[in-house]
Amino acid sequence: MTVELEIPVIDLAGSEGAEREKLCKEIARACEQWGFFQVINHGVDESLRKRVLDVYTDFFYLPPEEKMKFVVPEGSMEGWMHPTLTEPSGFLKNFVGPHTPEFLNNTWLPDLPQHRQQKPTSPSSMQATIGEFVMAAKGVHEKLLKMMAEGLGLESDAFLKHFQNPGVKIRCNFYPFEAKGTNVGANLAHSDASATTLLCDTVSGLEVMRDETWVQVQSRPNGFIVNVGDQLEILSNGRFKSILHRGGRNESKQRLSLACFYFPSSDAVMAPIEELLLDGQLPKYRKVRFGDYFQGFVAKGIERKKQIENMKIRD
Ligand SMILES: O=C(O)CCC(=O)C(=O)O
Numbered sequence: 001m002t003v004e005l006e007i008p009v010i011d012l013a014g015s016e017g018a019e020r021e022k023l024c025k026e027i028a029r030a031c032e033q034w035g036f037f038q039v040i041n042h043g044v045d046e047s048l049r050k051r052v053l054d055v056y057t058d059f060f061y062l063p064p065e066e067k068m069k070f071v072v073p074e075g076s077m078e079g080w081m082h083p084t085l086t087e088p089s090g091f092l093k094n095f096v097g098p099h100t101p102e103f104l105n106n107t108w109l110p111d112l113p114q115h116r117q118q119k120p121t122s123p124s125s126m127q128a129t130i131g132e133f134v135m136a137a138k139g140v141h142e143k144l145l146k147m148m149a150e151g152l153g154l155e156s157d158a159f160l161k162h163f164q165n166p167g168v169k170i171r172c173n174f175y176p177f178e179a180k181g182t183n184v185g186a187n188l189a190h191s192d193a194s195a196t197t198l199l200c201d202t203v204s205g206l207e208v209m210r211d212e213t214w215v216q217v218q219s220r221p222n223g224f225i226v227n228v229g230d231q232l233e234i235l236s237n238g239r240f241k242s243i244l245h246r247g248g249r250n251e252s253k254q255r256l257s258l259a260c261f262y263f264p265s266s267d268a269v270m271a272p273i274e275e276l277l278l279d280g281q282l283p284k285y286r287k288v289r290f291g292d293y294f295q296g297f298v299a300k301g302i303e304r305k306k307q308i309e310n311m312k313i314r315d
């Protein structure tokens with residue numbers, strides 16, 4: 001059964017003024033109760049958002065042979081993936097099945113030489129536009145991480161100090177509209193390996209799990225849907241929840257959803273932060289180097305919560 005309930009909507013317009021404390025508490029409560037919320041007035045220019053969605057749309061409209069130049073190599077998650085045209089090998093079967101959307105996944109920060117070949121060069125403004133968006137979105141992720149800590153009564157940098165040299169990835173999911181098709185696209189239910197994720201949704205199609213029920217998210221125009229990823233569940237010792245969610249096509253329109261993930265660096269060690277263990281609470285998750293976590297996440301496939309469940313040492 002799927003129900004329509006609204007995930008909390010938080011207006012960041014007053015976040016640098018007198019309302020900040022109240023907003024921080026609302027954000028922390030949303031992270032504890034839902035693992036999801038939406039932000040409006042987040043400061044990212046509407047025109048930049050439109051430009052970035054436009055370059056991705058243009059990319060997906062390129063002929064397959066053009067997109068094939070940026071195809072995901074075996075053993076990697078970087079690049080273009082299509083459920084049938086890119087003929088997934090054994091490794092990639094974890095990620096792509098007959099109902100998976102076509103998607104483009106790239107790491108934009110850090111900019112490593114081994115990832116450059118999968119970064120699209122067409123349309124020609126693509127990389128510059130995405131670069132601009134990545135810096136703006138990074139600012140929103142970092143602002144929210146500060147507000148989340150303040151909302152728990154902690155120092156502003158209690159979470160953020162664990163993100164020296166953070167990473168930013170974008171996965172853009174394209175669900176074409178085909179009037180006759182059923183199952184043109186659906187993402188498997190999964191939790192994100194990130195610390196936080198910002199989702200730009202063009203038309204609704206995301207569902208989140210709440211009390212064993214799928215809840216449809218009505219995306220706000222120009223808003224970002226924000227969710228807690230596995231790294232923040234670990235850092236917060238389970239107070240913030242990295243929730244199962246799945247995306248699907250829209251019944252009547254083409255849908256493009258752009259997920260922007262904020263990550264620790266590969267060498268960062270993730271573990272429940274000391275500030276949340278001061279009152280004698282025991283850590284619920286083992287320490288893990290993020291690079292190792294991510295490797296396990298990729299190997300297991302983005303299905304359900306397999307990787308974070310492996311890190312759990314007690315409830
Ligand atoms: O919006 C969607 O279709 C799902 C996006 C998502 O959860 C992801 O890319 O991680």
Ligand SMILES: [Fe+2]
Nearest residue numbers: 191192245259
């Ligand atoms: Fe996701």
